[in-house]
Amino acid sequence: MAQDQLLPDGSSNETSATADPTPCTGSWQARLNTPVRNQMEMMVRDLDSLIAEDHPVRAIWALVERLDLSAFYAPIKAVLGGPGRPASDPRVLVALWIYACVEGVGSARQLDRLCHEHDAFRWLCGGVPVNYHLLADFRVEHGAALDDLMSQVLATMMAEGLVTLKRVSQDGMRVRACAGASSFRRERKLRECLAVAQAQVQALAREVSSPDMEVSRRQQAARERAAREREARVQKALQELPKVQAAKTGRRKDDEARVSTTDPEARVMKMPDGGFRPAYNVQLATDVGSQVVVGVAVTSHGTDGHEAPPMLKQVQSRTGITPDDYLIDGGFATLDTINDLTAAGTTVYAPTQPPRGSKRTQAEPRPNDSPAVADWRARMATEEAKSIYRERGATSECVNGRLRAHQGLQRFLVRGSAKVLCIALWMALAHNLLRWIALASQHCPA
Numbered sequence: 001m002a003q004d005q006l007l008p009d010g011s012s013n014e015t016s017a018t019a020d021p022t023p024c025t026g027s028w029q030a031r032l033n034t035p036v037r038n039q040m041e042m043m044v045r046d047l048d049s050l051i052a053e054d055h056p057v058r059a060i061w062a063l064v065e066r067l068d069l070s071a072f073y074a075p076i077k078a079v080l081g082g083p084g085r086p087a088s089d090p091r092v093l094v095a096l097w098i099y100a101c102v103e104g105v106g107s108a109r110q111l112d113r114l115c116h117e118h119d120a121f122r123w124l125c126g127g128v129p130v131n132y133h134l135l136a137d138f139r140v141e142h143g144a145a146l147d148d149l150m151s152q153v154l155a156t157m158m159a160e161g162l163v164t165l166k167r168v169s170q171d172g173m174r175v176r177a178c179a180g181a182s183s184f185r186r187e188r189k190l191r192e193c194l195a196v197a198q199a200q201v202q203a204l205a206r207e208v209s210s211p212d213m214e215v216s217r218r219q220q221a222a223r224e225r226a227a228r229e230r231e232a233r234v235q236k237a238l239q240e241l242p243k244v245q246a247a248k249t250g251r252r253k254d255d256e257a258r259v260s261t262t263d264p265e266a267r268v269m270k271m272p273d274g275g276f277r278p279a280y281n282v283q284l285a286t287d288v289g290s291q292v293v294v295g296v297a298v299t300s301h302g303t304d305g306h307e308a309p310p311m312l313k314q315v316q317s318r319t320g321i322t323p324d325d326y327l328i329d330g331g332f333a334t335l336d337t338i339n340d341l342t343a344a345g346t347t348v349y350a351p352t353q354p355p356r357g358s359k360r361t362q363a364e365p366r367p368n369d370s371p372a373v374a375d376w377r378a379r380m381a382t383e384e385a386k387s388i389y390r391e392r393g394a395t396s397e398c399v400n401g402r403l404r405a406h407q408g409l410q411r412f413l414v415r416g417s418a419k420v421l422c423i424a425l426w427m428a429l430a431h432n433l434l435r436w437i438a439l440a441s442q443h444c445p446a
Contacts, residue, residue, distance in 0.1 A: 047126065050119040057099055057120045059437045064095045067152060071145035092128045093138045094149075099124060101430035104408035106423075108136035139422060140414055146425040151318045153432050154294055158319065162439040165319055167288040167388070169327040170295070170311050171396035172304045173403070174271055176411035177278040177420075179263035184278075186256045190238050193261055197231040230261075233415075237264040263415040269302040280412065282424050284403075285311050288327070288395045292435045293428040294318060298421045304331040309340040322346055327392040335373055342372035349389045352380045403427055 051057060069091055078084035099121070100111050112132035114121040157163045185193060204224045215223075237259040244257040244267070260266050260278060269279040281302065285295030295314045299307060308328050316322055326346040328337075333350035341348045352363075363381030365374035379385045403409040409427055412420050 047119075047123050051123045055120065056102070056434075056437070057124060060099055060102070060433055061095050061124060063433050063436060064091060064098065066156070067094075067149060069094060069145075069149070071148055072142055088128050088130055088134060090138070092125060093130070093135065095124050096121065096130070096135070097139055097426055098430045098433060101407050101426050102434060104406060106408050106413055108132040108139065111135050139426065140419040143418060143422050143425070146422055146429070150296070150425055150429055150432070153429065153436070154292070154318055157290075157292060157432070157436055157439075158321075160440070160443075162436065162443070163287050163290050163292050163294070165287055165294065165315070165321045165323050167325040167327065167391065168285050168294060168315060168323040169288055169392045169395040170283065170285045170308055170332065171329065171392070171400060172307060172331070173282045173284065173400045173409075174269050174279045174302070175282050175409055176271070177260075177263055177266035177280055178412050178415050179260040179266045179278040181268070181278060183260040183262045184258040184268070185237070185261055186258050187238070187241055190234060190241070190259065190261070194231070194234045194238065197227065197234050201227045201231055233264060234261055237261050240264045265300050265417045266415075267300045267302060280417065280420050281307075282409075282420075283307050283311055284396065284399060284428070285315050286395050286399050288325075288391050290435060290439055291395060291399055292432050292439075293399065296421070296424050296428045298417050298424055300417065304329075305334045306337065308332045308337045309344070312341060312344055312346065316344075325349055325388060327389060327395070329392065335370070338376050339370055339372050342376070347379075348376055349380070349385055349392070350376070351389065352377050399431065403431065407431065 072090035072094065076087045076090075078087050096111065096115065100106070100114075105111050105114065109132045111121070112130060112135055115125050115130050116122070154163060158165070201224070204220075204227055207220070240259050241257055244259055248255055248257055263278065266278040266280060268276050269281065271277055271279065279302075281299045281304070283295070283297040283299065283304070284293055286292065287294050295311045295318065297307070297311060297314065301307070308326070312322075312326065322345045324347060326341055326348050328348070328350045330351045330353070333348075333352075338348050338350070363378050365377060369377070380389070407427055407430060409424075412423055414420060414423060
């Protein structure tokens, strides 16, 4: 058959292959719906109609509306009858960051993009103008307000009977810091970096009198700000150096302390995968009955040995209640910690270690044991105590896993313990609001 023979639809094979390169099956051309992107459409709809009534973002906004956010409104200088542009509503910004944490969004630029492209985030904005600078600054500038907000959420949940604090579990989670491993320097190199940074600041200051015509004022200000920030970070690194050196007591004398020039408060820690990387130790206290986070702290220590007593004080300060039982793993269970927690009025459940080179059992007291430590050893030998302690894994490990896997707490994108604590508080608030929704639905089934 000739190549120019017509197909069943009347077109030639050669012409069809050239003009319309759609796939063919045998001798028949597939019938397809192809995109037509220049077609004019008229769409009349509001933002509210884009979000289903049972969408989680509606529940989150409803809870945020119930919160007292006066601490977030206090810094706003633009007032009615005064100068200045209207500020973006802090309630919207709080809701945006909480929903961003729920969805595992940790970047201000990514959140800014979603506020223009994603219907749920657009619904939360409701036309309120946002940009990544505003979002990034808001996330880390309200540490005290975030801390008070978490206490407020806990108080409301306790008033509704959703959190009892009968039993609390604490665990530490090492999270990768923003600093790179190559940013750590010894003292000699730090002083060299400081001299270079100071020289750069002075050089930029001299350029003010004879500015470069090719550089705008905005660029010049950005350069000066970056130079000053680098100088401040190196000075902070030198201040942190004695603390790091003190922590190296007992190690090799030639093992000089090193501190990061980009995040001086970060420390190299052993991570869950066995590697060593710059990180922060995020401490979380969780109510066993509800899996609600009741305490958040951030430390630069790679161990958990002395972190339980300060966390218990924080829980008592937030809630006004001392938990009946306190569950911690073996990394927390130093003798001083057992004594301090017992003196605070709580019963400690933590694994005991068998004595080395002795025929004593784990339950037998040691010669230097205090009464609190002796009671702890005897208690942990019972099946009841072992059963209670197993609840720690089902509580702390579950919450830690959710924060890592679902909320994206894999690496901090900010520097400094104060900003890192803000991120940890946002994560805890998002988790608690989700638990609030779930627990409220269980107490009041539809």
